[in-house]
Amino acid sequence: MSELRERLLSEFSDETYRKEYSEQFVNSLLAAQISTIREQRGLSQSALAEKIDKQQPAISRIENVTYGRWNVQTLREIASALDCWLDIRLESWGKLVSEADAFSTDSLRRTRYEDDPLIFGSEAQAPVPDPLRWMQKNLLPWLRLENADSGQMARWLQGLDLPPVGDGEPSFLWIVRAVEAEPAEAGYRELLVEKVVALLSQAESGTRLAAEVFSGAFALLANFPSEKGWELLKKWNAEPLRSKKMLPEGCLPAFLSALIRNQRDASLEDEWMDTIERGVHKWLPAVELDGFEGLKAIPASPMLGRIDVLSKGLRKLSVAKQQRPNTFIDLAMVMEGLKNSFESVFLAEMLLRAGLATGWRTDVVDAWAEVFTSDPKAMEQLLERVALQERRVISSVVGAHKTAVSISAPQEAHEAAVLVGA
Amino acid sequence: MDLWDYMNGKRNEILQWAQSLSVRDRAALNQKLDMLARLDFDQARQLQLLAGPIKKSGHILKLRVMGQSAMRPLLCRGPHAPRTEYTLLKGAAERDSVLHPPGALEKAMENREIVEQDKTKRVSHERA
Numbered sequence: 048m049s050e051l052r053e054r055l056l057s058e059f060s061d062e063t064y065r066k067e068y069s070e071q072f073v074n075s076l077l078a079a080q081i082s083t084i085r086e087q088r089g090l091s092q093s094a095l096a097e098k099i100d101k102q103q104p105a106i107s108r109i110e111n112v113t114y115g116r117w118n119v120q121t122l123r124e125i126a127s128a129l130d131c132w133l134d135i136r137l138e139s140w141g142k143l144v145s146e147a148d149a150f151s152t153d154s155l156r157r158t159r160y161e162d163d164p165l166i167f168g169s170e171a172q173a174p175v176p177d178p179l180r181w182m183q184k185n186l187l188p189w190l191r192l193e194n195a196d197s198g199q200m201a202r203w204l205q206g207l208d209l210p211p212v213g214d215g216e217p218s219f220l221w222i223v224r225a226v227e228a229e230p231a232e233a234g235y236r237e238l239l240v241e242k243v244v245a246l247l248s249q250a251e252s253g254t255r256l257a258a259e260v261f262s263g264a265f266a267l268l269a270n271f272p273s274e275k276g277w278e279l280l281k282k283w284n285a286e287p288l289r290s291k292k293m294l295p296e297g298c299l300p301a302f303l304s305a306l307i308r309n310q311r312d313a314s315l316e317d318e319w320m321d322t323i324e325r326g327v328h329k330w331l332p333a334v335e336l337d338g339f340e341g342l343k344a345i346p347a348s349p350m351l352g353r354i355d356v357l358s359k360g361l362r363k364l365s366v367a368k369q370q371r372p373n374t375f376i377d378l379a380m381v382m383e384g385l386k387n388s389f390e391s392v393f394l395a396e397m398l399l400r401a402g403l404a405t406g407w408r409t410d411v412v413d414a415w416a417e418v419f420t421s422d423p424k425a426m427e428q429l430l431e432r433v434a435l436q437e438r439r440v441i442s443s444v445v446g447a448h449k450t451a452v453s454i455s456a457p458q459e460a461h462e463a464a465v466l467v468g469a
Numbered sequence: 470m471d472l473w474d475y476m477n478g479k480r481n482e483i484l485q486w487a488q489s490l491s492v493r494d495r496a497a498l499n500q501k502l503d504m505l506a507r508l509d510f511d512q513a514r515q516l517q518l519l520a521g522p523i524k525k526s527g528h529i530l531k532l533r534v535m536g537q538s539a540m541r542p543l544l545c546r547g548p549h550a551p552r553t554e555y556t557l558l559k560g561a562a563e564r565d566s567v568l569h570p571p572g573a574l575e576k577a578m579e580n581r582e583i584v585e586q587d588k589t590k591r592v593s594h595e596r597a
Contacts, residue, residue, distance in 0.1 A: 052501060054596060058499070067496035067536065075504050078516050111517040112504065113535040148501075150507050 052148040059140055069143055074115040076150070077122075082110040082156040084129045098128040130159045150181050180300040182209070182225040190226075190238040197246040201256065204263030217265035240273045245278060250293055254430050258295035265301035269308045284315070287330040303331050307341075318361075324363040470506050472594035475580045483542070486560025487597030490540070495597055497536030502594070504534065505555065510546065513597045529558070531575050543577035545594040548585040556584055556591055 059065040092106040098215045099121070108114050109125070117241075119135070126133040160166070180193050185208070189195050202208050206218040226235045268276040284306055293454050294302065307319065319341070322328050326337030342360045398415060474483035487498060505513055513519040521530035528548070534540040543559045546552075561568050563581040568574055584591045 061492060063492045064496040067493040071497045071500035075500065075516075075518075079504075079508070079512070082512070082515055109480075110515070112501070113517065113533055116568050147503060150504070152512065159515075238544065 049148055052144055055144045055147060058145065058312065068141075070115065072147055075112040075401075076146070076155075078112045078114065078184070079115065079152075080109045080130075080155040081125060082154055083112075084131065085155050088129055088159075090129075095125070095128060098175060099124040101444060114122055119282055129157075131157050176282070178209075178221065179224055179228060182221045183228060186222060186231070187235060189234055190242060191404075195242060197249060200242055200264075201260045202245050204260045206259070217263065217266065218259075219270075221268045222263075224269060226271070227441055236271045237273065237275075239267065240271055240275050241268050242280050244275050251449065258297050261294060261298040262301040265305040269301070269305040272309045276305065280306045280309050281314070297333050303328065320359060323360050333397045342427060353397045395426065399429070399433055470509070471550075473550055473554060473556040473584075473591040474498060474507055474568070475556060476590050476592050481592060481595055483560060484595045485555045486542075486597055487492050489560075491537055492536060494500060494534075494536035494540060498534050498540055498542070499596060501532060502536045502596075523574060526578055528574075528581060529574060530555075530558075531561075531563075541568060543568075543573060545577075545581050548581060549588060554555045556581070557594065559585075 055068075085092070090098075096103045096106045101121075105121075109117060109121070119133075123133050148432070155315070158164070189199060194362075199208070203222060204218055209218055209221055222239070226239050229235045246256075246260070247264050268280065274360075280302070286347070292405040303322075306315070310319075317331060322337055324337075325343035395415070474481050475478070476482070478596050479480070487495060490498065503520060505518060508516070508518070508588065517533060520533055522527050524541075528543050528545045531541045531544070532544060539562055541561045541563045542557055544555050544557045547554060547557065549595055558580040559573050561570070561573040561577075563569070580590075
């Protein structure tokens, strides 16, 4: 603590003293600042006086540290002439101690508008506050704690203690973003899953959690599929938790979503196919993951044999296509959705094989080709490879902007070749 | 800027004078001295915190403090390091453009000479 600060803190215990000191300080501060900024702008007292339509002695008077009878309108005009704004406010006494202690000529200077770093500098461009950094600063150290309080995670999932911006977005998204911003090898994904599983496990031992906590926790598990998450979700799916009145109704779809995305084996396949085909689940309302939506939710885990499952799902849906005149559009949408989730060429091959197993019609193949024409050369190579392995003839014409494809059984190969001019 | 007080023997005359002031005047005086310590000489004169040198005095300046009374402690730059220090020489006030007590200016001039010749005749400023 500076000597001046220490003395003022002591002296200010006398009310008369601090009031007089404050008046003297304001007189001095204002006079000194007007004088300092005027010189900073390269103006004489006369030049400043002219700008505000006054005489030089008026400026001299205002720049006198013993003068204290200013007119607010005059101060406004001076501030404006010096390219500043007038700040008038009431302050507490502690602020006076700090201001007096920090007083210096440098502290009195002010930039012009066009030089203001808070408007045109890097400080202005920096998001203040940066919600991602805020979340990382708070979440990541918490994840590393061995005995972290699960209540903190519950509060975040209920939208409490979150960054002061970002209203309107589900609170779990801030946690997802904070963890995804770190490289996978940093291990935060695994730590997060551990903490979420620990939080959900509290419900098993009787702790009541809010619906937002359940939904948010399931959403986190859906975003970061893992063995640990799968173990918990599989167990909960086998023991219908609704009958135990553990899960609020509103969070059941989130549970189903997490369950499907965390699959590590084929134990749910029949149940899942029922969900895709008929929109039913043995105890959950499966309204969000039936039909093509369910097909799109096939997890990327190689353990499941995606091609087989896709093929089976498509076949199931093809049974129902007679009742669904918009199947063609639905399929194109599924492909578009999947294209954003998977590596494009691999997905194209996976879908084509599934389609061949299902018995796609030519118009469906056209839809497939429409979606995957961004790399015509890769498509051609893919068609050749699949045709060879499937023992079918697949003819394609790759144009500048469009790929047309037709699939033929071996006996129709000749006709197909003629059709495309091969 | 460093502030010093003239010492008459073992007596700090400046401190004694400041202690004789009312609370309000003491607060006003201390605030202006705090400011004097943070400004350079030209700024202090520009802001009319300092007036002088007083005619025929050579080096004596007045610190202008308006409290309940018009205090005018007399001081000089230096005298040993004129760019970085002031020495307070005599407590005074001003009424009708006349310094009080009578002979304050002469006493200040005398004190300055004493301090100039003997550095030990001053002490780092003591706040009242």
